[in-house]
Amino acid sequence: MKMNLKIVLGVCIAFIITFGGLYLAVNFSDEAEKIDDKKDFFLSQSKLNENRILLLGSSHVGILNMTHIIKNISDKNPDITIYNLAVNGDSPKFRYGDLEEIVRLKPEIVFYGISYRDFNQPSESTNSQILNFDIKNYMEKMIPEEMKTINPQLLTRNVIKTFLDDTGIIKKPTYDIKPPNTPFFAIGELETKISDKNKLNKQLMIVLPAPSKIQIDYKDNEKLKKFEKIIKTLQEEEINVVIFTTPLNKLYLDELSESTEKSLKYILNDISEKYGITIYEFEERYSDLNIWNNVDHIAYNNKSLIFSDEIAEMVLQEIIS
Amino acid sequence: MLFNSYEFVIFFIMVLITIVIIRHKKFQHLFLLVSSYFFFYFSSNYLLCLLIFSTVLDFYIAKEIWNTKNITRKKILLSISLAGNLGLLGFFKYADFAIGQFNILGNHFDLGTSIPLLNLILPIGISFYTFQSISYTVDVYRGHLEPSKSLREFALFVAFFPQLVAGPILRAKDFLPQLREKLENSNSITKLKQIQIHHTHLKLGITLMAFGFLKKMFFADNIAPLVNEIFANPIGLNSFEIWMGTIAFGIQIYGDFSGYSDIAIGAALILGFKIPRNFNKPYFATSPSDFWRRWHISLSTWLRDYLYIPLGGNKKSEGRTYLNLVTVMFLGGLWHGASWNFVIWGMLHGGYLAIHKIISDKFPGIKIHPFFKSRIGKIVSILVTQYFVFLAWIPFRVGDTDQMLYAIQKYIFIDFQMNEAFTFLLEHKWPIGFMILFFILHFIMYLRPSMMEKIGKFSLKWWTVTITTILLAIVFSFNGNPEDFIYFRF
Numbered sequence: 001m002k003m004n005l006k007i008v009l010g011v012c013i014a015f016i017i018t019f020g021g022l023y024l025a026v027n028f029s030d031e032a033e034k035i036d037d038k039k040d041f042f043l044s045q046s047k048l049n050e051n052r053i054l055l056l057g058s059s060h061v062g063i064l065n066m067t068h069i070i071k072n073i074s075d076k077n078p079d080i081t082i083y084n085l086a087v088n089g090d091s092p093k094f095r096y097g098d099l100e101e102i103v104r105l106k107p108e109i110v111f112y113g114i115s116y117r118d119f120n121q122p123s124e125s126t127n128s129q130i131l132n133f134d135i136k137n138y139m140e141k142m143i144p145e146e147m148k149t150i151n152p153q154l155l156t157r158n159v160i161k162t163f164l165d166d167t168g169i170i171k172k173p174t175y176d177i178k179p180p181n182t183p184f185f186a187i188g189e190l191e192t193k194i195s196d197k198n199k200l201n202k203q204l205m206i207v208l209p210a211p212s213k214i215q216i217d218y219k220d221n222e223k224l225k226k227f228e229k230i231i232k233t234l235q236e237e238e239i240n241v242v243i244f245t246t247p248l249n250k251l252y253l254d255e256l257s258e259s260t261e262k263s264l265k266y267i268l269n270d271i272s273e274k275y276g277i278t279i280y281e282f283e284e285r286y287s288d289l290n291i292w293n294n295v296d297h298i299a300y301n302n303k304s305l306i307f308s309d310e311i312a313e314m315v316l317q318e319i320i321s
Numbered sequence: 322m323l324f325n326s327y328e329f330v331i332f333f334i335m336v337l338i339t340i341v342i343i344r345h346k347k348f349q350h351l352f353l354l355v356s357s358y359f360f361f362y363f364s365s366n367y368l369l370c371l372l373i374f375s376t377v378l379d380f381y382i383a384k385e386i387w388n389t390k391n392i393t394r395k396k397i398l399l400s401i402s403l404a405g406n407l408g409l410l411g412f413f414k415y416a417d418f419a420i421g422q423f424n425i426l427g428n429h430f431d432l433g434t435s436i437p438l439l440n441l442i443l444p445i446g447i448s449f450y451t452f453q454s455i456s457y458t459v460d461v462y463r464g465h466l467e468p469s470k471s472l473r474e475f476a477l478f479v480a481f482f483p484q485l486v487a488g489p490i491l492r493a494k495d496f497l498p499q500l501r502e503k504l505e506n507s508n509s510i511t512k513l514k515q516i517q518i519h520h521t522h523l524k525l526g527i528t529l530m531a532f533g534f535l536k537k538m539f540f541a542d543n544i545a546p547l548v549n550e551i552f553a554n555p556i557g558l559n560s561f562e563i564w565m566g567t568i569a570f571g572i573q574i575y576g577d578f579s580g581y582s583d584i585a586i587g588a589a590l591i592l593g594f595k596i597p598r599n600f601n602k603p604y605f606a607t608s609p610s611d612f613w614r615r616w617h618i619s620l621s622t623w624l625r626d627y628l629y630i631p632l633g634g635n636k637k638s639e640g641r642t643y644l645n646l647v648t649v650m651f652l653g654g655l656w657h658g659a660s661w662n663f664v665i666w667g668m669l670h671g672g673y674l675a676i677h678k679i680i681s682d683k684f685p686g687i688k689i690h691p692f693f694k695s696r697i698g699k700i701v702s703i704l705v706t707q708y709f710v711f712l713a714w715i716p717f718r719v720g721d722t723d724q725m726l727y728a729i730q731k732y733i734f735i736d737f738q739m740n741e742a743f744t745f746l747l748e749h750k751w752p753i754g755f756m757i758l759f760f761i762l763h764f765i766m767y768l769r770p771s772m773m774e775k776i777g778k779f780s781l782k783w784w785t786v787t788i789t790t791i792l793l794a795i796v797f798s799f800n801g802n803p804e805d806f807i808y809f810r811f
Contacts, residue, residue, distance in 0.1 A: 003520035010785035011527060018792040025797075153543075153800040157751065205553040206546070 025155050041183045042101040045083075052105055053315060055084040056095060057113030060246035062086035062185035063293070063300050065308040070180060072312035077319055080108070084182040091118050092227035099230055109240040109318055111311075112230075115248065115283065115296070116256060116264055119216045119223050120209055177300065187300045194299045195292055203294040204251050211255035211295075216263035224267060231275050242318050243271065244280040247307055250287040252295040280314050282307070322363045324584045325538055332360065333588060337518065340592065346513040350500065353516070353592070354473060357482040361446070364486075368444040371409055376472075376479045378405045379454045383461040383468040395462060402458040406451040413441050414448065418659030446486035448656055450479055452623055457493040459627055466494050474500050483588040487581050489599040489619035499594050514593075522590050524784060525777035529587030531791045532773060537580030538795045540759045541573045547752035548573050552718050555728040559738040562745060563731040567711050569752060570718045572759050575603065578617070602767045604710075607702035609673035612710055620656070624649050635678075643678060647671035657717075662725060665716040673709055755798075 045052075053073075055061055066084050073082055085102075087094070092114075102110070177187040195203065204211075218224065234241050245268070272279050286298065286306060293299035298307050322329050336356050340349055362369045382402040386395050417438045427434025457478070460466035469475040478496050501514055551558060551566030558566075582599035589596045599619050606612035613621045625634075629649045635642040647668065654667015681688060692698040712732055719725040746753060766772055776787055 004518055004523055006781055007520060007523050007527070007784075010781055011788065013785055014789040014792050017789050018796050021793065022796055152797050156797040201557075205550045210553070 022152055025152070038098070038184060042098075042104070045105055051080045052107040053080055053082040053319075054102065054105070054107045054110045055082065055086065055113065055311075056090070056102075056110060057086050057246065058090035058115075058118070059086065059088050059185070059297060060115055061113035062088065062182065063187065063191060063297055064179075064311055065300065065305055066179040066182050068305055068308045069312045069315070072309070073315055073319075076316060080319065082181060082315065084179065084185065086113075086182065086185045088185065092223045092230060096226040096230060099233055103233065103237050103239070106237075107239055109242060109315075110234055111242045111244060111315065111318075113244050113246045114227075115246045116211070116214050116216065116260060117209055117296075118227070119218075119221055119264065119267060120214045121217050121221045121223055191293050191297070191300045193293060194290060194301055194303060195294060200249060200251055200292060200295055204255065207252070207295055211252050212257065214256060214260050216260050216267070218263045218267050218270075228271070228274075231271065231277065235275060240318070241275070242278050242280070242314070243268070244311070244314065245283040246296075247282045247286045247298060248284070249292045249295040253284060253287055278318070282310070285310075322360055324581065325534065328363070332356075332363075337591065340516055341518060344515065346515050349516045350473060350477060350513055353482075354477045354480065357477065357480040357485060360482040361480065361485060365445050368442070371413075371444050371447065372450060372480060373476075375406055375409065375451055375454050376476045378402060379458050379479075380469070380472050380475045383458045386458065386462050387468045399458060399462045403455065406455050410447055410451045413444055415655075415659045416441060449488045449490055450485065452490050452620075452656075453492075454479055456490070456623060456627060460493060469493070469497055481589070481594070483585040483592075483594075484596055487578070487585070488617075489582055489585065489596055490623050491596065491619070495597065496594070516593055518591060519593065521777070522593055525774065526587040526589075526591035527788065528773050528777045528784075529583045529590065531587075531788050533580045533583030533585075533587060534795055535580070535791050536576040536583065539798050540755055541576030541580060542800070543755045543798055544569050544573045544576070544752045544759075547749050548718070550749075552724075552728070555719065555724050555731075558728075558731065559741070560731045560735040561739060561742050563715075563728050564735075565745070565749075565753075567714055567728075567732060569756060571604070571711050571714050572756055574714070574717070575600070576759065602763065602770075604707055604763060605703055605767045606706050606710070607699060608706055609670065609677045609709070612706060613670070613674070620653065624653050628652065639682065643675040646674045646678065650674060660720060661722075662716045662718075662720050665725075666713050669709075669713040669716065673713075 055064065061084065064084055064086075066082075069084075070082060073080060085098075177189075177192070179185070179187065231241050245264075268279050268281075271277060289306070291298050291301070291304035291306065293301075298304045322332060336353075339352055343349065343352070358369060358372075361372060379402055382398050382405075386398045389395055389398070417440065420436050420438055424434050424436055457466070457475075461468050469478070474497060475493075477500065478491065478493055481491070481496070484491060499514070501512055548566055548570045551562055552570070555563060555566065579600040586596045586598065597619065599617060601615040601618065603612055603615040606615050629645055632645045632648065633641055634645060637645075648671070650667045650671030651664060652667070654663045654665070654670070657663040657666070687693065690698075693702060712729065715728045715732060716725050719728055769775070776784065779787060
């Protein structure tokens with residue numbers, strides 16, 4: 001018995017060292033710095049008194065050419081400042097965490113860019129999860145929400161990359177293009193390149209989540225619930241909300257199932273009716289053009305300005321109305 | 322409930338604490354059974370009734386088989402058990418496949434057959450627990466095993482949670498005695514054994530579990546993206562990429578499945594139960610038959626004892642032996658899933674075994690030739706065997722016929738297009754790094770077969786350091802999304 005306790009103690013030590021190390025790594029890594037940057041931005045902005053327009057979304061929105069958009073808008077509305085608050089890998093579930101800060105900024109209009117993956121959530125009737133029953137939910141609730149969003153592999157890869165970069169073995173890709181008024185998103189040299197069809201075809205195989213695997217359950221979808229909560233809260237605070245779907249390449253669109261496409265259409269129609277929101281659809285608009293960096297991201301390139309142009313137009317139209 | 326989930330960790334700790342605190346024998350056994358049912362219910366819900374049906378059916382039929390002296394009656398009872406178990410397996414696993422094939426055939430002859438698919442959910446672990454249950458009834462029928470007197474005891478054998486959903490496939494003669502007080506005393510058959518957590522079992526069990534998690538989460542899950550990328554659509558890829566994908570899949574499936582088996586064996590050992598090992602460094606096999614002595618051992622021995630030998634094994638004509646080998650492997654392939662690609666995989670292995678047997682029979686001198694006894698000879702044997710083993714992994718992984726044929730063609734007829742090889746390696750350095758690490762670990766384990774037992778005997782300080790290192794490797798390579806075990810699908 002005594003020996004058993006010693007072994008258990010040994011296991012506990014292993015767990016403490018491992019998860020303690022993980023805690024330290026998460027809190028003192030670049031990612032943690034980004035969270036601090038986020039706090040600083042919201043704090044500094046809340047002190048300023050300006051007419052703001054916010055663009056929200058993931059990297060699909062992050063790749064907008066803000067220099068171009070700011071110029072187009074300020075030419076006609078010099079008193080308005082537009083910010084692109086896109087975050088890599090954003091989804092309504094994560095964005096919900098920033099909602100309070102966004103409301104505090106008191107923007108005139110919030111433009112929210114969404115895509116299929118924002119609502120990717122298969123219905124519960126899969127092989128491994130046939131019914132959602134109480135004990136299972138209870139056990140899942142025992143796990144802290146933060147634990148579910150940590151990606152330790154990313155930290156490790158960054159450490160290895162930095163090490164290899166420092167030793168000069170491998171050149172670490174840099175993300176040194178920082179578009180104006182885009183505090184949480186930076187662009188690397190790789191994102192500026194327009195890919196040919198061959199490369200796009202290869203990228204289609206590695207895009208995550210794979211478009212063919214995307215499923216949208218519109219009846220019981222946690223991400224959709226959070227999205228609706230965001231809209232509702234913003235509207236209660238008298239902030240106008242406009243939704244736009246982000247563009248996708250034809251290869252990506254072809255892989256989506258019919259039911260997924262229908263589900264997103266259904267969600268958008270429903271939201272538009274329920275909340276009286278205008279929806280701009282961009283997802284198929286440039287699908288055939290030679291402006292793509294990968295199958296779901298337009299290249300950050302002067303040849304791809306069409307998307308930024310039309311976003312600026314959309315913003316101007318909404319300001320007038 | 323996935324082994325690599327927080328839920329399992331919480332569940333397993335709860336089970337251990339309860340077993341330690343409440344030392345009443347009957348309660349411990351009953352609690353283990355209820356926990357096993359809960360474990361199954363957690364992921365399969367109402368399909369638990371299939372497990373219970375299979376258990377009750379075989380318990381009473383085996384009893385009847387034992388009690389009756391009439392051979393015909395024994396045979397009828399055995400047939401009922403087989404029909405019940407294989408009927409369940411066939412209905413849930415193969416009904417839609419059969420309907421699909423019937424429709425294709427009907428349309429081929431312009432009969433316009435279009436029977437709608439049933440779209441049944443495949444009950445998790447059904448292939449494993451039905452085989453386990455069948456082996457019990459057949460052993461009783463053959464007189465090799467006295468039937469269990471207690472339904473609770475038998476139910477625990479069928480539902481024992483560590484190995485319930487993906488094996489190893491247990492044999493009643495190995496497991497049931499472990500529930501009883503004294504193995505050699507036949508009078509003590511109803512005396513339950515006190516479940517005690519012994520420190521040597523605890524230490525070795527945790528070591529096995531840690532290595533199991535390492536194989537699954539560190540190796541298999543980190544190599545999976547490369548496999549998915551290559552086999553999502555291999556058409557257009559060159560031989561180098563196909564070879565890399567095939568090797569990566571071979572490692573992924575080994576890490577995934579043997580990792581599961583190690584966790585199962587370790588978890589059972591902590592509770593005081595010994596489950597036979599399921600893998601023994603299969604990628605060091607020197608012949609196809611050697612491979613099947615090292616890969617999924619519990620299935621290959623099951624197929625040998627309950628299919629190959631009843632078919633006549635190698636006791637009849639030469640031709641019949643070869644046919645038996647192919648038939649057994651064909652059914653072994655089909656056991657993995659209702660799909661032609663598994664059948665092709667099984668047939669390939671059946672073919673390998675038959676050809677190896679033909680060569681061994683016709684040229685008996687090869688086996689004892691000094692070259693094959695030498696180190697180089699052994700390396701050559703390993704490489705040749707693994708070339709064919711990995712070739713067979715292609716149909717196992719790729720379901721689409723055109724894609725499968727393309728990948729096989731590129732695997733066999735190497736195109737030597739190496740101009741993009743370096744870029745490929747650079748773009749996939751993360752999974753390739755894991756592949757290299759895997760081969761190093763696999764080689765070390767080949768050189769030191771009892772490595773885990775040795776780690777289990779380390780002083781507490783060094784053992785804690787080892788477990789911490791493994792845990793650090795797992796946690797810091799985890800991408801936040803636990804992957805399903807591949808064999809859960811079977």
